[in-house]
Amino acid sequence: MTLFAWIVFFAAAILEVGGDAVIRRGLRGGIVWFIVLGFVTLGCYGVVVNTVKWDFSRLLGVYVAVFAVVSVLTGRLVFKEAVPPSTWIGLAIIVVGGAVIQVGHG
Secondary structure, eight states: OOHHHHHHHHHHHHHHHHHHHHHHHHHHHTOHHHHHHHHHHHHHHHHHHTTSOSOHHHHHHHHHHHHHHHHHHHHHHTSOOOOOHHHHHHHHHHHHHHHHHHHHTO
16 A cells, blocks of 8 residues: 555544544534534545545445544544453454455455
8 A cells, every 4th residue: 555545544534533523522512513514524534535546445445444443543542432342353353354455456
């Protein structure tokens, strides 16, 4: 995988996790403009992730692994949530799956 793809996937994951977090905050706090900002952020994620010129199944198959890592780490580090061992195991399975998709397109 190229450096460009890694950068795009991490940027897209940050946009996707951030957009979802902003919508969550807006829904729980009744702040409509947070919800709108979250929608815009999620739209930006869609544009960014699709700048990698791969077929759709490979693109999202590999991206999901990056997204999963960023999501779990955000929950743990930003929201201070306890992450159970089953989540870490599941995350490892997802990352292995992403690697299989990537290598299979070698």
